[in-house]
Amino acid sequence: MRVSQLRKNFIAALRLYPLFIAALLLLGFLLGDFSERSDPILAKDTYYAILKIVLGVVPISAMVAFLLIGNASDRAFLRNNENQENFDFEDAFTLPDEKMHGYKLARIVGREPIFMGLTGDTYRSDDSSHCGIYPDHVPPVKGCQCGFHAFKDLSEAIFERSIYRTAFLFDVNLYGLGFVYRRGYRAETQVINHMIAPKKCMLCKTLPARKFVTKYEFNDSQPGIWSWQIRCSVCSSFFKPADTLSLDQMAQRLKIKII
Ligand SMILES: [Zn+2]
Ligand SMILES: [Zn+2]
Numbered sequence: 001m002r003v004s005q006l007r008k009n010f011i012a013a014l015r016l017y018p019l020f021i022a023a024l025l026l027l028g029f030l031l032g033d034f035s036e037r038s039d040p041i042l043a044k045d046t047y048y049a050i051l052k053i054v055l056g057v058v059p060i061s062a063m064v065a066f067l068l069i070g071n072a073s074d075r076a077f078l079r080n081n082e083n084q085e086n087f088d089f090e091d092a093f094t095l096p097d098e099k100m101h102g103y104k105l106a107r108i109v110g111r112e113p114i115f116m117g118l119t120g121d122t123y124r125s126d127d128s129s130h131c132g133i134y135p136d137h138v139p140p141v142k143g144c145q146c147g148f149h150a151f152k153d154l155s156e157a158i159f160e161r162s163i164y165r166t167a168f169l170f171d172v173n174l175y176g177l178g179f180v181y182r183r184g185y186r187a188e189t190q191v192i193n194h195m196i197a198p199k200k201c202m203l204c205k206t207l208p209a210r211k212f213v214t215k216y217e218f219n220d221s222q223p224g225i226w227s228w229q230i231r232c233s234v235c236s237s238f239f240k241p242a243d244t245l246s247l248d249q250m251a252q253r254l255k256i257k258i259i
Pocket of ligand 2: 201202203204205206207231232233234235236
């Protein structure tokens with residue numbers, strides 16, 4: 001199994017842990033292990049032993065597994081970078097001729113909304129990439145991570161979005177010089193086709209999403225930012241009109257479609 005797949009399955013399993021604890025507590029309650037009864041259906045000692053294992057051993061094992069998986073992903077990342085050195089990227093015409101259509105995550109920030117990548121770089125709907133580390137790079141450069149990144153597979157992007165809750169999902173095309181990886185692309189220029197907008201409010205996660213709202217986010221190390229989220233009518237009702245945009249208005253400002 002690939003490390004990325006392992007990491008994905010592991011995080012999915014961890015999300016079930018609180019439910020599992022709740023079910024175990026409910027079971028203990030139903031079996032009489034929390035009552036004064038001296039003869040519960042499941043012996044109290046056995047139940048408490050199971051509880052100790054689940055509450056103690058499982059989190060410690062999970063932490064160890066996280067470290068191991070993190071290490072393995074670092075090694076996979078380094079191997080991937082080493083492999084890049086073997087490619088002949090000097091001649092752009094030898095690169096795979098593949099239409100680079102994909103999906104990516106980005107935040108929407110600023111009073112005048114623009115896109116912000118997960119690494120903190122900002123860009124517009126049709127833009128060329130700049131290297132944040134080496135100003136003389138014309139991205140993408142082998143051995144560096146500069147350039148616009150996109151997943152090939154929508155399901156991978158949807159999964160990543162379940163981790164980065166403040167990010168939105170976009171359908172993009174990449175152009176220019178580009179590297180093709182197993183999971184996606186890294187390229188020079190990017191055109192954002194549309195936002196695949198969340199159907200539910202990003203706060204209550206229950207009611208239908210109705211409008212964009214912005215609020216100032218403080219940051220310890222850098223100046224704060226105005227961050228945009230999509231909310232339902234109830235969760236957006238406390239915002240001043242100046243701090244809200246309808247879906248159509250946001251689509252116009254960002255120069256993309258929102259579907
Ligand atoms: Zn670079
Ligand atoms: Zn809401």
